[in-house]
Amino acid sequence: MNRKQLLNKFLANQCSAEEAKLVFSWLNENPKLLDDLISEDDWTSYIAQEKNVKRRNGNISKIFTVFVIFGLLFFCSNLFEEPHGQIAQDIIRKTYYNPLSRPKEIITDDESHLILAPGALVQVRIKSNLDFRYVKVLEGKVQFEVAKDPSKPFIVESDQLTTTALGTQFIVNYTSRSKDVLVQLLEGKVRVAHIMQSAEHVKILKPGQQIHFSAASQMVLSDFGNTSKGADRLVNFLPRLISTAKEKEYSYPMTIHQSANWLEMEETSLSEIIQYINHELDMPVSYDSLLVRNYRLKGRFRRNAAMDLQDKTQLAESILQLIVEVNPFKLEKQQNTYILKPKK
Template identity: 25%
Template sequence: MEKTDYIQLFDKFLLKQASTEEIQVLIQWLKSEGSFQDWAEEEWNAAASEMDTKLQRKLFGQIKEKISQIDRTCLPEKENRPRKLYLWSARVASVILLLLMTGLSVYYYTMSQMIMPDMIVSVEKGQKANVVLPDGSKVWVNSDSRLSYGSRFNQKERVLSLEGEAYFEVTPDKDRPFIVETDELAVRALGTSFNVKSYEEEKDASTVLMTGKVEVTSDYDRLVLNPNERIVFNKQTGHMEKSTVENTGDYINWKYNALTFNGETFENIVHTLERYYNTRIVFESETLKKYRFTGTPGNTSLESILQILSLTSPLSYEVRDSMIILRENVKQKAYYEKALK
C-alpha cells in the first residue's frame, strides 16, 4: 500500500468505519520502523514552515518523545487483542492531541511574533501620491517625500513616519491616537485634518491645522494647535512658534498642483521648485537666498514663476542645459534698496 492509502485508512479509523482487518493493517503500519514518525514529521514541517527553526525542532522533539513513551507503555504480545487495540488507539489520539495543541501554540507564537512589514510610499520629484491607510484615513503625499508605517500602526496607536510633506485627513478613533513622526516633531491627533512639512534640506519644519485639534511635540516643547493655527519649528535653535493663519487652504494648494508662498525665503522657494519641477536650481549669489515672496503663481510653468520672482526682486536667471542659475541683478538691487529706505 502507498502512504496515501495508510493515511486514508487512518482517517477511516478515526471515523470508526474501519473493519477489524483494516485496523490490523493500520496497526502494523504504525508499528513499522519509522513509518508513522516520518509521516508525522512531514506533516509537521509543512504546517510549521513559518515558525522559528529552533522552536520547531524543540516542540517536534517533545512530540516524538511522547510517542516513544506511549510505545514503551504498550503491553506485550500475550495481552488480549482488545486491550492492545485500545492502547494503540490511545497512542493515535495522543499524537493527534499533541499536534492540535502544538498547532495552537504555533499559531499564537506566530501571531505574537508577527511583525507587520513596513509599508513605504516614496514619491519622486515632480510627482504626488494619494494613499488610503488601513484605518480609512486619507493621505496626500507631496513630491520628493517618503511616508512609511508598519507594526506601530496597530490596535493601540497609529504611528507613521514622514520625510517631506503630506496632508492628512484622519479617521476619528478616540482609542487609537494618530501620530505623524518626523526627525524633529511628533504630531498627535484623534480625528482631524492637517498638513505636515519637514524636508531635510530646509531649516524649518511646520504643521498647519485645518480641522480638529493636534498636539505637536519636539524634544524641547509641546504645543496644542486649534483650527487655523500653524507651528514652525526651527531646526537650528529648537524653538517652536505658533501663529494664526488667515487661509489654511494656501498651505495645501500643492494637492491641486498649484503653488502658494507665504513670506517664504527664496532659498525655500527654490527647494520647492526643484521638487515640483524635478530640476536643479543653483544660487550664484548667496544674498538672494534671504529675499522673500508672498503670492500664488498657481499651476504654471517654471519659467513663468521665475519671471514673477524677477519682477518683484533683484533676481535674474539663466537656463544652462538642464540647470537654472540664479544671480543678483546689481542695477535692480540698488533700485530696491533705495525704494525700501
C-alpha cells in the first residue's frame, strides 16, 4: 500500500492504530501530503461542523489544523462516544489521541482516569466482561488513576514493558522513536515486567520509585522523590493530584497467619486469598468475584523468612495450584496475569 492509499484509508476512518500513527509521523515530516486529497470546499464544510476545533490567535496553520481535525476522525470521536463496529473477539478497543497543548482527561468504563499529555496516544480495552483491564501506550506521557477492583488487574503495555496495578496512581512515559519507557509510581504498588519475564526483568515499585527502560540500559530502578526534577515534572503535569507519594496499607484477614517459615490459612475465602496474593506476593490474579464467593480454602505452605520476588512467585503459584486442585477451577495466563476460570 502506497502513501496515497494509506492517507485515503486514514481519511475514511479505516486505519488501525498503528497505521494512523504512521500517518501522523508522515504529516509531521511533510504536512503538504494532504494538499492533493482535500479540496477547499471539503475543508470549509468540515470546519463548519467541527465546533470543538479552534484556531488559536492566528498562529496555527491550516495544514496543522487539517492534521488535527482529520486525526480526530479516527481518534477523538471516541472521547465522548462509544465506538461503533470496532469489536473483535468480544474486546472493544478505544483509541485516544490528545492533539491539544494541554493535558486531556479520559474516564474509562471502570471509572479509572487517564490524563494524556499533549501528543499522547493510547489504546484502551476496558469492559466488565473482560478478565483484566488493558491499556497500550503507543506514544507520549500518560498518568493513570486506577479505579480499585481487586478482581481485575489493570495492565499498561508500553513497548517491551507491562505495568500491572490493582488500584493506584502512576505515570508511563513512552517515546516510540527511541523505545524509551519511564514508569513513575505515585501511590500504591505496581509490578513492572519485561516481556522476557525472567526474575531479573520483573521489578516491584514503591511510591517515589521509577523504572527507566531503554535498549542500552534495560531496566534501571531509581528514586525520583518529592523534590527532584522528576517530581517537579509530575506536579506540573497534573497539579490536581497529590504531589506526596504514599503507599496505602493492606491488612490481610484474621484467618491468614504468617510466621518465619510458614503461611497458614484457616477456612479463608478465595477472594481474600487472591487479594493476599495480589498485595503481599505481588502476583496479579484475575477472577470473577461472583464465581468464587462460596468457596473457601484451608492450607499450610512453607515460606522463607526473607522473601524475594522469586520466592513470592513460587508461593503464589503453590497457593493457586491448590485452589484449582480442590475446586472446580482452572488457571490460564495472559499478559503476565493468572486468570482463574471455571472448569468446563
